[in-house]
Amino acid sequence: QVQLVQSGAEVKKPGASVKVSCKASGYRFDSYGLSWVRQAPGQGLEWMGWITIYNGNTHYAQQLQGRVTMTTDTSTSTAYMELRSLRSDDTAVYYCARGRWLQLGGFDYWGQGTLVTVSS
């Protein structure tokens, strides 16, 4: 069965970096895209970016450009999202979500979420 298993919760200080992993299983990893979505406490969903795994192309939300990097390791079917220069408003649950191969959307499987807390 398809699964996306994310790494555990993180607590970081302002200015630090965090790298969240998302290990996929149960399907051909490079036949789908993968997006990252975050949710601040008590708030709605925010799309962060998308990676087309077969060629590594990335698309990021403009407000995160320069601070976020999405990568994959196809040998382990794992995706990574690194966010740098963390601020308190980056405190959120971060989700990875499997999507269509070459078109944004259709997030049919989601990871369990990773809580990142940014606090001094």
Next chain:
Amino acid sequence: DIVMTQSPLSLPVTPGEPASISCRSSHSLLQSNGYNYLDWYLQKPGQSPQLLIYLGSNRASGVPDRFSGSGSGTAFTLTISRVEAEDVGVYYCMQVLQIPGTFGGGTRVEIK
């Protein structure tokens, strides 16, 4: 960026009764291939979101047929034909036509 607006913010429902949620986009989501690039998600309490409807009106695998998506262009509706207690949570629409993908603010469905 395409702005997505959902209404209502909160929707009290009676089990067995129908319910509908509106979603409007600031730009047409209809492409020349006939697809509307709009998805619907439900986030149940304490859970990750789950896909309900993709490309406007296509029910995702395993989604009960009481859920349906309709609309075209800039106006869309998610309809639950007969609400069940397990349908409580926050519903989000999301446009997937342009990058960045953008979500509506969400509609909280609760049982009366």
